[in-house]
Amino acid sequence: KAGVTQTPRYLIKTRGQQVTLSCSPISGHRSVSWYQQTPGQGLQFLFEYFSETQRNKGNFPGRFSGRQFSNSRSEMNVSTLELGDSALYLCASSLGSTGETQYFGPGTRLLVL
């Protein structure tokens, strides 16, 4: 089975711009979660989508949003980018039931200048 894929792998944006990141889960997985990794804060949960619905949300401002399509692919969007949004954005997929292991993609490295 193919793993979780994320595009693009690297991205450079300037402050005030917006960005959209894409994640394709493992085939058959219906849950997609997004995480932000920074040196200072570590890995932090952004949100989780299951069957096209946001099921859980972390403590991030409304500039961070996401959606999931009927084929379980997910996108996350960050509007009005700030320097502090520079991070590695990771998505993880799972079957979506209780106790299911989440499998991560390689991440998208975002640099905001």
Next chain:
Amino acid sequence: DQQVKQNSPSLSVQEGRISILNCDYTNSMFDYFLWYKKYPAEGPTFLISISSIKDKNEDGRFTVFLNKSAKHLSLHIVPSQPGDSAVYFCAANLNQAGTALIFGKGTTLSVSS
């Protein structure tokens, strides 16, 4: 407040010896614990997990021990190999579908030959 703590930022071990990585948690409602391994510029790779109803889970060279009364878990790698050198993250979540993984800050393991 950090709910999952990895108090040792780094650990150095000789090839062939045992590596022991530790993790403490504060939320007694956590029901499922996982260890991930991460190389730079890659997503975390799932290693091993343990449910709170168990106190030990083994998979090849990797064993995870859970002490619920102490709210402590550890990952043992025996024997350690140079290819094990990476950052190891401990993660926990609640026994509810869709809940976020809460990660520790990670421990960098260096295995020298």
